[in-house]
Amino acid sequence: MPNHKNPPPSRRQILKTAGLAASAATFSTFGTKRAAATGYPERTIKIIVPFAPAGPTDVMARILGQSLADALPGNVIVENRPGASGNLGIGYVAHAEADGYTLLVTSSAYVVNPSLFAKIPYNPFRDFAPITELGTTPNMIVVSPKLGVNSIAELFARAKAKPDELNYASPGAGTTPHLSAELLKIVGGVEITHVPFSGAAPAIQALLAGTTQMAVAALPAALPCVQSGEIKALTGTGEHRWPDLPDVPTMIELGYRDFIAETAQFFFAPAKTPPDIVQKLAAKSIEVLKQPAVVAKLRDNGYEVVTHGPDGLRKYIETEVPKWRDVIAKAGIKPV
Template sequence: MIHSPSTRRRQLAGLLAGLAVAGSSLLAGMAHAATWPSKPIQLVIPYPPGGSADLLGRPLAMQLQQQLGQPVVLEYKPGAGGTLASQYVARAKPDGYTVLMVLAAHAINDSLYPKLPYDTRKDFAPVSLVANLPMIVVGSSKLQAKNIGELVKAAQAAPERLTYGSAGNGNTGHLAGALFASTAGVKMTHVPYKGSAGVVNAMLASDIDLTFDSISTSIPHVRSGKLHALAVTSAKRSALAPEIPTVQEQGIKDFDINGWYAVIAPAGTPADVTNKLSREIATALQNPALQSQLAASGYEPVGSTPEALGAHIDREMERWAAVVKATGARIE
């Protein structure tokens, strides 16, 4: 088809207008990233102070603050398995000044809660995977079992009598315990608390029998002899406590649960800003002093691109949806 000169002029004008809009959007994004950050950044923590997210968030925030030249302030918004904090950030202004540290529970909640006040995929912009953290099966002083085999026998002898605590409904510890019970063919009673600190305090008081907890919050009490470790839940032993065998080594095949931590932002946050923050996090995680501090608590620094984190969250959502279905786990 042969177009008239006037038609071609209109098409060319439309093309140039489209390029101008795209160019202005790109320049605006670059300008935003060039000036960001120009004020304090709020890093929202979905659990109370003293938990594993706090133990990671504090030193990371301090290092980022040095690099960025702006305060990085921790804001604690615990409750409902991390969903309150997620809802808060999902509704925040997408300008890079409000970001959220999420745990594996962020991917679990989508299938565990009947209805969430946000869309896990659509309402957030991934920034960076920060670290992995092995979990540990820990017994209180009243638990006689000293290894996984003895734990299974004790649970078989008294179905539902053994209690295991977690940092809240939907927390990774909750699902780890449910998956363990399902895989081992036993029944235990879940007792939720408000954060890891609450679980540890209950363990020290022997209010519950055991917990599937982040190694960072429980290992100091194992070292002191107040609690005893039965296993780590990851496929390989933890560098922090290589003497503790894995659940798999003790007969529960294919049991592999690793806690992970990431930073995400509200959907709509400029890509140049999320990319810049991702690079800054990667730089922070390469700092020898920070690496040493994290390693002392069992964290395994990772760092990733926003795209890699997005793919990771998608995989985790699919994985945990299968676990929720298989175990029949629910919010009490």
């Protein structure tokens, strides 16, 4: 029977209460329109991405930046400031001038880093004005077909019958796929050895090569090999089944209530940004993200659009930070 003890809060509960990288360059500029004489924006908006170019967050930011450049009377640029698992860029925006011209697009690192690091350059509750969540992608629990495991129940049975035999690859310690696997171990009451890699692609390659028997990765990295039959997906950690994998159940469907562990992307302004600017950015972002072409483009990159505005994102953060703090503590992961 599933272990339902201390289930993480549900995304549904939270919300009910309230090549695309244009190049590997650090900067990209969208649009050539001049700012209007009065009103926001009157000059170029800069979106900071706290990760390297061409990664998932960078792709999301560039789609958003292009769309906002078309919707607002000014230029929008994306600037990459990678380092320290995202903390460098997040901290930069936290201490930027709160005038609406320096913004942040970041990932779930925002909600997990406060528990992974002994000291970070931002407070997740006080240093930012939430604009909106942008999109989510589920993490996938995948195994080698040679393992002979066809379901999460069979995986748990194997792990309990042969402790310490199984291992799994992840894109790195502290990533949401890694933490999804730790949550899986907690609810299943099993031990599976973590083998961290330097990204999702190396983690999947390790599984294909037989270095590990299973892997946990965000959907975009795992999807091609699942569709080709090279690896088998046991479950997804999103709220719904992914449309391109209609036969792969979610953990919720398997009886693990509220097991949602997605990789999400967020849009923020510094905390003291004028509320009317935050609301304008939220309204414009939601408007462009609902455009069919943008929805399709994000779906092609493995994202489901999520647009719940400032209040929805604020409530999500208030729940996700303590949720992952609890998972990290139970997994015995010590802050660095």
